Amino acid sequence: xxxxxxxxxxxxxxxxxxxxxxxxxxxxxxxxSYEEIGPKFLRITDIQDDGVNWETVPYCNIIxxxxxxxxxxxxxxxxxxxxxxxxxSYLLNDPPKSVFASYLIKxxxxxxxxxxxxxxxxxxxxxxxxxxxxxVSGSAQxxxxxxKLSELEISIPSYPEQxxxxxxxxxxxxxxxxxxxxxxxxxxxxxxxxxxxLNSIFMKKGEGWVxxxxxxxxxxxxxxxxxxxxxxxxxxxGISLVRSMNVHDRFFKENNLxxxxxxxxxxxxxxxxxxxxxLINITGASVARCCIIxxxxxxxxxxxxxxxxxxxKELIDANFLNLLLISNFYKDQLLETGEQGSTRQAITKxxxxxxxxxxxxLETQTQIVNQLETLSAETKKLECxxxxxxxxxxxxxxxxxxxxxxxxxVGKETLVQ
Numbered sequence: 380x381x382x383x384x385x386x387x388x389x390x391x392x393x394x395x396x397x398x399x400x401x402x403x404x405x406x407x408x409x410x411x412s413y414e415e416i417g418p419k420f421l422r423i424t425d426i427q428d429d430g431v432n433w434e435t436v437p438y439c440n441i442i443x444x445x446x447x448x449x450x451x452x453x454x455x456x457x458x459x460x461x462x463x464x465x466x467x468s469y470l471l472n473d474p475p476k477s478v479f480a481s482y483l484i485k486x487x488x489x490x491x492x493x494x495x496x497x498x499x500x501x502x503x504x505x506x507x508x509x510x511x512x513x514x515v516s517g518s519a520q521x522x523x524x525x526x527k528l529s530e531l532e533i534s535i536p537s538y539p540e541q542x543x544x545x546x547x548x549x550x551x552x553x554x555x556x557x558x559x560x561x562x563x564x565x566x567x568x569x570x571x572x573x574x575x576x577l578n579s580i581f582m583k584k585g586e587g588w589v590x591x592x593x594x595x596x597x598x599x600x601x602x603x604x605x606x607x608x609x610x611x612x613x614x615x616x617g618i619s620l621v622r623s624m625n626v627h628d629r630f631f632k633e634n635n636l637x638x639x640x641x642x643x644x645x646x647x648x649x650x651x652x653x654x655x656x657x658l659i660n661i662t663g664a665s666v667a668r669c670c671i672i673x674x675x676x677x678x679x680x681x682x683x684x685x686x687x688x689x690x691x692k693e694l695i696d697a698n699f700l701n702l703l704l705i706s707n708f709y710k711d712q713l714l715e716t717g718e719q720g721s722t723r724q725a726i727t728k729x730x731x732x733x734x735x736x737x738x739x740x741l742e743t744q745t746q747i748v749n750q751l752e753t754l755s756a757e758t759k760k761l762e763c764x765x766x767x768x769x770x771x772x773x774x775x776x777x778x779x780x781x782x783x784x785x786x787x788x789v790g791k792e793t794l795v796q
Contacts, residue, residue, distance in 0.1 A: 389786040392536045398529030401498075402487040405460075405525055406479045407449040411437035418446065419477035423459045426469045433475055441478055449478040449485070454495040456486040456502065461522035466511035470499040484525055494541040500548050501533050504780040534784050544783050551779050555772050562768045569761035573754055574707070580747060581706040581737075588739045591694075594732030599689035601728060602661060603650035603681040606643040614638040619679035621652070621672065623660040626685055628705045629755075631658075631670050639680065647680040650687060655697040657688040659704065659713075661731075666724040667713040669704045671697055686731060699744040702751055703736060 388394070397403070411420050420439035425431050441449065451457070451474045459467045461482050468486075479485055488495050501507055510531055514523045536544070594600060606612045606620075613620070617638035625632050639647075652658075652672050659669045662684045672679060681687055690700050703709055716730050738744065782788055 387785065388534055389536070391540075392534055392786050394532050394534050396529060397486070397498075397531045397533060400489050400493045400533075400535070402485075402489075403525045403529045404448070404485045404487060406457075406481040406483040406485065407439070407441060407445065408481040409439040409441065411439055411480070413437050417441050418450070419475050420480055421451065421457065421474075421477055421483065422480040423462065423464055423467075423482050426457070426459070426464075426467065429469070431469065431474075433477075436477070439478065446478060451477045451479055451485070452487075454488060454490060456488070456495065456499055458484040458486060458502075458523075458528065460484045460524060460528075465515055465523050466502075466508065468499065468502040470495060484528060486528070492538075493535060494538065494545060496545045496549075497535075497541040498533070500545065500780065501784055504784055505777050506781065506784060507531075534786065536786065544788050547788050548779065548783060552776065555776055559769060559772050562765050562772070566762060566765040566769070569758050569765060572761075573751070573758045576754055577702060577705070577751060578707045580751070581703055582708045584737050585739055585743070587743070588737045590735060590737050592732060593688070593734040593736055596694045596700075596736070596738070597688055597690050599687055600731050601650055602683050602686040603647045605682045606639055606646065610637075612639070612643065614640055617641075618644045619652075619676045620647075621658060621676070621679055621681045621685055623663060623665050623668070623682075623684040626658045626660050626665070626668050626670055628668055629670055629701065631673050631676070633676075636676070644678070644680055650681050652677060652679040652681065652687060653689065655690070655692075657690065657697055657701050657704070659686050659688055659726075659731075660684060661686045661726040663724060666726060667704075667710050669701055671701050686726075686728065688731070694741075695738055696741060696744045696748060698748045698752075699738065700736075702748065703738070709736065 407420075409420065411422065415438050417438050417440050419433060419436045421431065421436055425436045451471050453471055453473050455471045457469050457471070457479050459465055459482065486498070488498060511523055514527045535541070603620075615638065617640050620637040620639050622635070622637060624635050644651075654672070654674050654677065656672050657669065658672055658681065660666050688700065688704075690697050704713070713726060713734070714724070716726055716734065739747075779788075
C-alpha cells in the first residue's frame with residue numbers, strides 16, 4: 380500500500396498488516412512418498428492451473444503433534460515462497476488429511492476479522508503482485524519469506540462488506556470467465572474456418588485435376604547437412620542455414636536462424652535455395668511442416684532435417700503446392716509415410732518423389748490460391764479481434780480487483796453486464 384491510501388478508503392476501512400490478522404507458518408520438511416504412510420504432502424508442483432489433483436499428491440511421515448501445526452484446513456491459503464512461482468497462492472476448500480511442504484507458507488486466517496475468500500482475491504490483485512515482485516527483486520536469495528508476507532498490508536472493511544465484495548467478485552469473475560469461454564470458442568472457430576475450406580478443396584478436387592508423382596512435377600527434391608562442428612560452427616552473419624525450427628506451416632520463423640560462411644556454403648552447394656522453393660521438414664516431431672522460403676533470407680542452404688521441393692513452374696504453382704501439402708488430406712498421408720518402418724518419424728527423398736498429388740490447371744491453381752489467401756486474411760482479422768477481446772477481459776478482471784480493494788465496490792449491485 381502507498382502512503383495516503385488509508386485516507387482515500389471508505390469510512391470504517393482499515394489498513395492492516397497480514398501478520399496481524401493471520402498466522403504465517405513455514406511448511407514441513409520431509410521426504411515425499413507415494414506409499415500411503417501418512418497424510419497427503421502438498422508441494423508447490425502439485426498446484427497446477429489454479430487447482431490441486433489430490434489423487435496425484437504424495438504422502439509423508441509426520442508425528443501427531445507436528446501434524447496439528449502443519450495440517451491444512453478449509454480457509455487456509457498456501458503461498459509459494461520461492462522459485463518461478465513465488466507469490467502463487469491456493470485457497471483450500473475441504474482438503475483431505477494433509478500437510479504442506481517446506482517451500483510453501485500457510486496463511487491461517489483469523490476468521491473473525493478476515494474472510495478467506497476476500498484475502499484470496501487480494502492475492503490476485505495488481506497491488507499484491509507489485510509488492511511480491513518488489514520483494515523478490517529486493518531479495519539477495521530471491522523468493523518472498525514469511526517475514527515479508529507478515530508485513531504485507533491489506534485494506535480491510537467490515538465483515539459484512541467483505542462478504543458483499545466477495546459475492547460481487549464471484550459473480551463478476553464468473554461472467555468474465557463465461558465471456559472468455561465464448562470468445563475462445565469464436566477464436567477457435569475462426570482458426571478452423573481456413574483449415575476447413577483448405578481441406579474441402581483438396582479432398583474434393585475437381586474436374587480436370589490430374590494425378591502425378593511429386594517427383595514428376597518438381598525439378599529438385601533434396602535435403603542438406605549440418606556443417607562440421609555443429610552449432611559451434613555457426614556464424615553471426617553470413618549465408619542462411621534453414622533448420623526444421625524455422626519451417627512452420629505457411630510461416631517461416633526467423634528466430635534461431637543459423638548462418639554459415641562461404642566456405643561452409645560450398646559444401647552445401649547442391650542444396651542452394653531459390654526463390655519460391657517449398658520447404659518441408661522430413662524428420663522429428665515437426666515432420667511434414669511446410670512453407671515457402673521468403674526471398675529476404677536468400678542466399679540460403681538447408682540442413683539434413685529440411686528438404687527442398689522445387690516445383691516446375693510450367694506445371695505447378697509454389698503457393699498452391701504449399702497449401703496442398705499442409706491440408707489435412709495430404710499431411711495425414713505424409714505423416715503415415717513418415718511412420719512406416721521407423722520408430723522415429725522421417726520421410727525419405729524417395730518417399731517424397733513417389734508421393735501422389737492431384738492438381739488442376741495453372742489458371743485454376745491461381746484462383747484457388749487467391750481464394751484461400753483472401754479467406755486467410757479475413758480469418759486473421761477475426762483472430763486479432765478475438766485476441767484483443769481476451770486481453771480486454773483480462774484487463775477488466777484487474778480493474779475490478781483494484782476497485783475492490785480501494786473500496787469502490789461497496790454499495791454496487793452488479794459489475795459485469
